[in-house]
Amino acid sequence: MPQTPADPWWKSAVVYQIYPSSFQDADGDGLGDLPGVIDRLDYLHTLGVDVVWLSPVYPSPLADNGYDISDYLGIHPRFGTLADWDRLRDGLHERGMRLVMDLVVNHTSDEHPWFADSRASRDSPYRDFYFWRPGRGDGPPNNWGSVFSGPAWTRDDATGEYFLHLFTRNQPDLNWENPKVREQVHDIARWWLDRGADGFRMDVVNFVSKAPGLPDGPVPPGSGYGLFAEYSINGPRLHEFLGELRDAAFAGRDVLTVGEMPGVSVEQARAHTDPVDGEVSMVFQFEHVDLDHGPGGKFDRVPLDLRRLKGSLDRWQLGLADRGWNSLYLNNHDQPRAVSRFGDDGEHRTASAKTLATTLHMMKGTPYVYQGEELGMANAGFSDISEYRDVETHNHYLHAMAAGADEARVMAGIARMSRDNARTPMQWDASPNAGFTTGTPWIAVNPDHTEVNAEAALADPDSVFHHYRRLIALRKEHPVVVHGAYTPLLPEHPALYAYTRTLDGTVLTVLANWSADTVAVDAAPAVAGPRPELLLGTHPAAEEGVFAPLRPWESRVLLSR
Structure with a gap:
């Protein structure tokens, strides 16, 4: 289907997120850098992604791994130079890919x-x-x-x-009520776009408007501190502030803009991403990745009920069906590895990694692949607090220990949910440091890299990597994947994730078994269209046909014309 002004390029794109500290180290200092990213561009081109989103590489004291910026118009020496950034930009553009920067403007570093x-x-x-x-x-x-x-x-x-400071004390919040602050942000955005950036992921951008007067939350004074979303995010001037940024920096440019917006509702997201008067291309929402948070928060993880996950993602699919646009993700730099969290990182690692990807990539929206996700990389497996580097993890540990919590239980929660699970080095090969560095890595390499690595995945036609490559290709080949209407199936089934996408008589049906048991396919034959063919599957074709029972963690994509 040809692109129209209502259907910009980023609707059919797939974005790959790079966490630079952990992607590839070119100079042997144990820290990833821009020359290292440049060295791996052919790998990304082989995967087939369209956009690279680069997590912060600006000068920073690194109190929060670069999300505390001390200079918005430079590159931290640990990552390289502006000349290296220019080479990265050019290398991506030469390969038909684009470069999105991380714009962190709710707060600065306290050293700015x-x-x-x-x-x-x-x-x-x-x-x-x-x-x-x-x-x-x-x-x-x-x-x-x-x-x-x-x-x-x-x-x-x-x-x-x-x-x-809504984050660390080293990250003071900017006062967007001051028009001079907003003007500075506009200048920063224009500077990078003029230099050749193709857009921005905007960190916690719905925090920039806060309740007038900064009132107390409902916890009685003196009884403790709370996170009061009704006062600290989605404030009354948010649309105004983001509209100004759109008009001052983005208008007239062919860019992708995604606003990270914790606590955003479907209705708010529709307004923010409306193609007529919205401010951003799409938003990152967190509803689906908060479903396994227990009463004690993210480190108090509870088992995920697939029916709740389907209910959440279905609401977003249907809610943004005719206005706005979805971003699709299960992994990023702030989330534990999806194959450990939602899948099975043991016996069924390969199949479950493929099925998670199949379920997500065939939905309506722009998929995001976080580095290593395409290999089935799993959680770090750290057992001691000294192995972690993340400020959130260490703060949680210190507060929990001070409150008298059981250390074994605290460490179990950290092992499941720490952000450092996503930040261990990219696993390029089976060598001692996984091909990431010739030096000592800034954070330990996952021991499973001897089996799970890019070199092995590229050589195996049935690997997770090649499954991602095929999913990305389907998005380019079949307009129904980009534009088709989404219809959920079997919302109350505890193990089967199923839905259809339809466009101009074409029906695409996704059947995904999110369990280690064999699952019968019930309602799909009635809605899959005439004579469906198997377009892509995680397992060899079943002799009984495309509606045969799904084997453990098996998924199928069917197409009927």
Whole structure:
């Protein structure tokens, strides 16, 4: 189907996220870098992805692995130089791929010159670039909590006031109520686009508008700190702020923009991604990856009920069917590995990795592949807190230990859900450091790299890698994958994930067994269309035909014209 103004290129694209510290080290210092990414561009081209999203590579003190930026217009020396970035841009463009940068503008580093000036004096011209408030009694201005545990305020001795940080104390929140802040953000975005970037993933961008007056949350003062989404995100000026950014930086440019928006609703996402007056191409929502969080939060994981996951993703598919656009993901730098979390990283690792991908990639929206996902990379398997590098993980451990929690239980939760599970080095081959570095890696390599690695996957035509490659190719070959209407099937089935996509008489049916048991196919034959053919499967074709019972973690994609 030819592209139209209503159907821009990114609707048929597949995005590959690179976490630069862990992708490829070219100089042997144990840290990934831009020359290393350049060395692996042919691998990405073989996979068939259209876009590379580069997690932050800006100058940073690295309090939160680069999401604390001290200079928005440079490259951290550990990653290379602006000349290296130019070579990466050119290498991608020469291969027909595009480059998306990470725009982190809810907060800066506390070492950014704006903040250094802001904290120097209450009369600083940059004072209002951030949220400074006097304390209340012996404590902070309100009872807001940080995403990374503890209060969201830190007292600064230089002026005796508190500054707001919804993440670490090294990440002070920018005050977007100040038009000069917004102008600076517009300038930054234009600078990178003028240099050849093809868009942005915008970190926690719905945090930039907060409730006027920064009121207390419903927890009574003095009883603790809480995360109050009704006050700290999706504020009353969000559409205004993002609309200004769109008009000032994105308008008239052929770019992809995705807003990371924790706590966003389907209705809000429809408005943000409306092709007529929305502000971004698509949003990252978190509803589906929060379903296994227990009463104690993300580190208190509970078993996932597939019916709840289907209900969530179906709501988003149907809710954005006629207005707006979905992003599709199970993995990223902030989530544990999907094959360990949702699949089976033991006996059925290969099949479950393929089935998770099949289920996701055949939906309507733009799929995102996180580095190593296409290999079936699993959780890190760390057992000691000293092996972790993530600030959120260490903060959780310290707060839990101080509260008297059982250490074995705390460590079990961390092993399942820590962000470092996604941040171990990319597994290129079976050598001691997985081909990632000739030095000592900044974080340990997963021991399973001797079996799970890119070299082995490329050589095996039945590997997870080649299954991803085929899924990506289907998106290019069959317009129904991009444009077809989505209809869920069997929403209450506890193990079978099934749906159809339909377009102009073509019916694509997805049947996916999310379990280690054999599962019968019930309702699919009635809706799959006449004489469906097996377009792609995780297992050899069944003798009984395309509607034979699904073997453990088997999935099939059927096509009827």
